[in-house]
Each structure stands twice: as structure tokens, then as C-alpha cells.
Amino acid sequence: MIHINKIKIYLFKYKNKNPVLSSFGRMTFRSSLVIELIDQNNNSGFGEVWCNFPNHAGMYRFEIFKDYFANLLKKFEFENPSDPFSFFYEKFNSIKIQSGDYGAFSNIVSGIDCACWDLFSKNKKTPLNKLLNNNSPDKIQVYASGINRDEHKERINEARNLGIKKFKIKIGYDLKDDISSLESIEKFLNDNEDYMIDVNQAWKPDEVNSNINALNQFKYYWLEEPISADNSLNTIIHLINNHKNLAFGENITQMDNFIKLNDETQIKFLQPDIARYGGISHIMALKDKIINDKLYLHYLGGAVGLITSAHLMSSINQNGFLEYDINENALRTEILKPAVKIKDGYLHLNLSKGIGFNFSEVSKNYLDQYYEL
Numbered sequence: 001m002i003h004i005n006k007i008k009i010y011l012f013k014y015k016n017k018n019p020v021l022s023s024f025g026r027m028t029f030r031s032s033l034v035i036e037l038i039d040q041n042n043n044s045g046f047g048e049v050w051c052n053f054p055n056h057a058g059m060y061r062f063e064i065f066k067d068y069f070a071n072l073l074k075k076f077e078f079e080n081p082s083d084p085f086s087f088f089y090e091k092f093n094s095i096k097i098q099s100g101d102y103g104a105f106s107n108i109v110s111g112i113d114c115a116c117w118d119l120f121s122k123n124k125k126t127p128l129n130k131l132l133n134n135n136s137p138d139k140i141q142v143y144a145s146g147i148n149r150d151e152h153k154e155r156i157n158e159a160r161n162l163g164i165k166k167f168k169i170k171i172g173y174d175l176k177d178d179i180s181s182l183e184s185i186e187k188f189l190n191d192n193e194d195y196m197i198d199v200n201q202a203w204k205p206d207e208v209n210s211n212i213n214a215l216n217q218f219k220y221y222w223l224e225e226p227i228s229a230d231n232s233l234n235t236i237i238h239l240i241n242n243h244k245n246l247a248f249g250e251n252i253t254q255m256d257n258f259i260k261l262n263d264e265t266q267i268k269f270l271q272p273d274i275a276r277y278g279g280i281s282h283i284m285a286l287k288d289k290i291i292n293d294k295l296y297l298h299y300l301g302g303a304v305g306l307i308t309s310a311h312l313m314s315s316i317n318q319n320g321f322l323e324y325d326i327n328e329n330a331l332r333t334e335i336l337k338p339a340v341k342i343k344d345g346y347l348h349l350n351l352s353k354g355i356g357f358n359f360s361e362v363s364k365n366y367l368d369q370y371y372e373l
Helices: 057-073 083-091 093-099 102-123 128-132 149-160 175-188 205-214 233-242 255-264 279-287 303-316 361-366
Strands: 002-022 025-039 044-049 139-148 166-170 194-198 246-248 321-325 341-343 346-348 367-372
Touching (some): 002 102, 002 139, 025 057, 044 057, 044 102, 057 083, 057 102, 083 102, 093 102, 102 128, 102 279, 102 303, 128 303, 139 149, 149 166, 166 175, 175 194, 175 205, 233 246, 233 255, 279 303, 303 321
Parallel strands (some): 139 166, 139 321, 166 194
Antiparallel strands (some): 002 025, 002 367, 025 044, 139 346
């Protein structure tokens, strides 16, 4: 039995030199909200809570965690690392309905879940990926994401320096300008390189078919989230079955919907996000119900969530590739020791216990808020 004796939560912030742009807005600074759970043996488990957008989402979730979760978590006991997820998901269901805020509470529960799995694997004295699947490799291929279309040459060259050969470009602005950018990108890429495009839910249902058809001339690897995830599931199913190489998942919240997309469509790329909805427990349950080589984990945030995603990805789809935000972000590159290592296009895991990392000495330079209980 694991007893949680102490809780710490950290809100890190980093001011961008250049804002990260998407069709729904811009991020002028980066945030990373990290939960640390400490047990009776002084093991620590870490989990990251999604808080990318809007800009002050991290502070909002920090306060919710303090007010609603901290006292319940302290002295919590569990044998199965999925038990806390089940408890907190049910515990706060009525509050999510009353407040109308499914996102923040679900994000926090996901971070707690990841921290519990890290803590559990440390008690088992095994790397997280080996706990999940003993045949997991010690590295996973990554693709560079977060690339603004107007800065694609600079960002792609930065990714090439890391051996990365796949790049995801943000579009969803003006269609004519998007087409012009994609023409430039295809000329810029080498024969052994691929690219994806991410619309970030920008297109309306009455324009999405014509917009996709307008892009049929291009050789993108996948087209991600062309319409809002709050459209009916039947609308999304119909869209997938009428167009090739679409990707969905980061904003899908229900396991049953992933299963229906797997069973009822030709989709090749399903993208659950551990820091947004369901954590590790959700995806481990999901992998038993769908074709694993369709799982390409989505992740855009700090280092803790990235490393956790890499462990999970290596355990469920060794031939897939994981999202790696190529934009400058000290919360990805500087707050952990040893530092995240990308070499020859692969993220290399540190195969000590759990996720294999701890905070670096310089992490305190980016600490904006801290709480412990």
C-alpha cells in the first residue's frame, strides 16, 4: 500500500522570446503546472497538468488544486495506481457539471494520475515504460510541432539539427495564405522528410470539405483537427470516412468516442493527451480496446508531461512518433535533470526508476507559485 504523506505543487513560467501562434490565439509565455506526491518511503511521483491556454490557465488550476484536491490527496492510500483517478473523477463530477468547467478539473485529475503511476513505478523500482510493457524500447521517435507557417524554415532547420525528419505546421488562417505556405514548405523539405498540418479546429462544418479538397494537391502525412471537437461524433465520423489521413484526439474526452472512431472509421491517427483527459490510466484502458498502432500521443507542454508521454508511447506504439514542441521553452529544456535528450530524431529515456528525472538546480529560476501540504 502506498501512502501519500506530502504534496507539493509548482507553477513554472517562462516568457517567450517569440509568441507561439495558432488559429485560436497566441501564447506570450509558457506555463508548466507540476504535482509532486511524496509517499511514506520518501519516493516522489511527478505529474503535469495541462495549462497551455489561455495564458493564465496555470494559475487558475493551481488555485483549484489547493482548494479542492490537496486535503483529499494528503493521506490518500492506494494499491493500484489507477485507483486515485477513479476516485477523483467520480468525486468531482458534480462540481464539473455545476461549474461548467470540465476541462480544469479533468486536467488536474490527469496530472494526479500520472504522478501516481510515477510513484508506483518508483516503489516497484522499475522504469515507468518497463512497468507498463517490459518489452518497451528505451527511445521513441519524435516529430517537431508548434511550427508557425511563416517561420517554418527556421524551425525546421532547428529540428533537423536534432535529427528530426517529421514536422507539424500550424495552419487554419486564410486558406489562400495556407496554400501558399504549404507550397513553400514542400519545396523546402528533403525527400526523406514528412510534414503534418494542424488546423487547430479552425474550420466550420460548412467549409471543411471544400477546404480539405483544396489541399488534396499536397503530400501531408496527416491533417489534424480540421473542425471543433465539440461537433457531433457522427459529424466527425462522416468527415473521417470521406477524407484520408485525418487525425483527431487531443480534445476528445470520452473513451467511448475513441473506440467508436477506431471501430467505425478509417482513421489511422488517434491522439489522446495524458495531461488533458484521463492520464495514463485512461490510455492504458484504451489501448486494450483499439488498434495500438493508431495511437500517436499528443503533447504540448513542459518537460514532465513530455517525459511521461514518452514512457507511455514507448510502451504502446513503439513504431509511432511523439509530439515534440520545437519552440524555445526553458520549461522543457532546463527544469529537469538529466535534461531531455533528443538525438538522431529520438527522445532517449532515462531508465532509472519511474520517469527517471528530478528538478534541476535552475528550475527555481522559473518558479512562479509554490504550495505544499
